[in-house]
Amino acid sequence: MSVRFHMLRAVFVAAVLAFSSCREAVRDGEETPVRVRLVAEETSVVPGGALHLGVVVDLAEGWHVYWRGRSDSGAPLEIRVDGPDGCEAGETLWPAPERLVSPGGILDHVYREDALVIVPFRVREDFSFGDLAEFRCTARWVACREACVAGTDTAALVLPVSRAGEQASLSSEAGLFRRTRPSIPVPLPDTLPGVRARWEDDRFVVRAGEDDRVVFFPAADCGELADPIADAVSDRGLLALRFRRTESGVGPASGVIEIRNNARGPAAFYEVNSALTEDWASD
Amino acid sequence: MFRWRWPRSGLLALAAALILACSPKEKEAKEPPSTIAIGARVPDFALKDTDGVEHRLGDSIGKRMIVLEWFNPECPFIKKHHQANKTMNDLYDAMKDQVFFFAINSSAPGMQGHGLEKNRRAKEEFAIPYPILIDESGEVGRLYKAKTSPHVFVICLDGTLIYRGALDDDPSVATLGSINYVRVALEQCMGNRTISVRETKPYGCSVKYAAADQK
Numbered sequence: 001m002s003v004r005f006h007m008l009r010a011v012f013v014a015a016v017l018a019f020s021s022c023r024e025a026v027r028d029g030e031e032t033p034v035r036v037r038l039v040a041e042e043t044s045v046v047p048g049g050a051l052h053l054g055v056v057v058d059l060a061e062g063w064h065v066y067w068r069g070r071s072d073s074g075a076p077l078e079i080r081v082d083g084p085d086g087c088e089a090g091e092t093l094w095p096a097p098e099r100l101v102s103p104g105g106i107l108d109h110v111y112r113e114d115a116l117v118i119v120p121f122r123v124r125e126d127f128s129f130g131d132l133a134e135f136r137c138t139a140r141w142v143a144c145r146e147a148c149v150a151g152t153d154t155a156a157l158v159l160p161v162s163r164a165g166e167q168a169s170l171s172s173e174a175g176l177f178r179r180t181r182p183s184i185p186v187p188l189p190d191t192l193p194g195v196r197a198r199w200e201d202d203r204f205v206v207r208a209g210e211d212d213r214v215v216f217f218p219a220a221d222c223g224e225l226a227d228p229i230a231d232a233v234s235d236r237g238l239l240a241l242r243f244r245r246t247e248s249g250v251g252p253a254s255g256v257i258e259i260r261n262n263a264r265g266p267a268a269f270y271e272v273n274s275a276l277t278e279d280w281a282s283d
Numbered sequence: 284m285f286r287w288r289w290p291r292s293g294l295l296a297l298a299a300a301l302i303l304a305c306s307p308k309e310k311e312a313k314e315p316p317s318t319i320a321i322g323a324r325v326p327d328f329a330l331k332d333t334d335g336v337e338h339r340l341g342d343s344i345g346k347r348m349i350v351l352e353w354f355n356p357e358c359p360f361i362k363k364h365h366q367a368n369k370t371m372n373d374l375y376d377a378m379k380d381q382v383f384f385f386a387i388n389s390s391a392p393g394m395q396g397h398g399l400e401k402n403r404r405a406k407e408e409f410a411i412p413y414p415i416l417i418d419e420s421g422e423v424g425r426l427y428k429a430k431t432s433p434h435v436f437v438i439c440l441d442g443t444l445i446y447r448g449a450l451d452d453d454p455s456v457a458t459l460g461s462i463n464y465v466r467v468a469l470e471q472c473m474g475n476r477t478i479s480v481r482e483t484k485p486y487g488c489s490v491k492y493a494a495a496d497q498k
Contacts, residue, residue: 075454103492104489148488
């Protein structure tokens with residue numbers, strides 16, 4: 001294909017992206033602390049290929065929104081992305097949150113800085129060529145600073161459709177996806193050098209390096225922790241999570257483990273979901 | 284031989300700086316996680332309402348059952364139950380002869396929902412028929428370990444705690460749940476029946492306490 005074709009195509013894509021950035025947020029006339037944008041990692045939809053969309057959650061300074069796991073207050077951020085027939089959404093990828101302890105012993109797991117939630121799509125082989133594909137997202141949120149407010153925002157994105165088999169180019173937002181992926185938890189592998197996570201009596205114990213910071217973020221279905229403010233963070237590489245015994249027993253230990261050692265590089269995030277008798281021990 | 288030594292005042296200053304540098308997280312982490320046990324007698328307190336009338340909890344114990352509802356008039360979860368729906372007012376209407384209801388606002392100065400006028404207006408606007416007690420120091424909220432608005436405590440005639448948690452089983456800001464846990468606990472207590480759900484996870488805005496060092 002000629003250079004001219006590629007230039008025209010680039011201009012077209014830029015125009016489409018500019019058009020699609022027009023949001024249709026639900027506003028009540030007040031400044032909203034949360035805005036969402038819908039972005040794509042690739043510049044086009046390729047039949048038979050993969051597509052990665054991302055919902056950028058822009059937060060006003062000082063505000064936070066809530067992770068989908070357990071928190072003492074607030075409500076989890078809800079995101080829904082819909083695409084045209086032939087584009088099937090996969091499992092939404094949520095970055096790991098931060099702990100936020102507020103006066104009164106209130107522990108929340110939140111996003112305090114702009115976050116990217118990734119929604120992978122699989123595009124069917126027979127997805128029609130030559131069309132534009134429109135995607136829309138809706139985000140429902142509770143955001144807090146000194147105050148809490150609830151709201152909804154929507155955004156849309158229109159992408160051109162390429163020929164099947166073409167290689168999609170990376171968009172100008174691809175860097176955002178690249179920077180976010182390390183904070184998306186992956187399943188804790190059976191073997192992870194230097195990390196051991198298992199039940200010891202009625203405690204779920206995570207052992208990492210002595211200088212590692214280890215944090216546990218409980219999922220919504222995690223058993224009730226006895227004292228998560230004290231137990232779920234350690235700067236000495238050792239967590240011993242105590243659970244309250246309920247009618248359904250103790251646990252499960254379900255959530256995300258963060259292991260961070262600034263001397264060794266960025267933090268790693270692992271998903272765990274362990275009933276009392278299971279063992280992910282690895283040496 | 285010369286030995287350099289920290290002056291005592293320097294050590295004190297360093298210690299003070301380290302204490303000041305402690306994050307709220309570290310301070311909060313030292314708070315005991317214990318809560319009032321279900322079945323235990325609740326601690327007494329006295330607070331003034333929006334008209335300046337003092338209410339002592341102990342004066343109500345033994346006369347009727349009691350519902351304490353942590354409250355913040357600007358919180359969207361409170362608006363769900365007091366504005367968009369009339370969850371608490373309906374409950375009050377159904378049970379006012381057997382139950383004393385108190386809303387308690389532990390918002391600190393500068394935080395959402397704080398202020399006598401704001402709460403007076405809310406009482407009028409939401410047509411709340413029971414007192415809103417002002418706890419701006421957060422002392423009573425911390426005593427009860429109230430975490431959210433709403434966070435509801437149900438106290439039986441004998442002064443023991445029989446239920447603590449959410450108002451209902453839908454933690455969203457928009458829709459009501461199908462089970463009103465507070466109503467269930469009150470009805471079971473009235474009928475001398477076993478309380479089927481004694482504790483649930485509360486949902487709502489965080490109670491807007493002052494930082495521990497600002498009390």
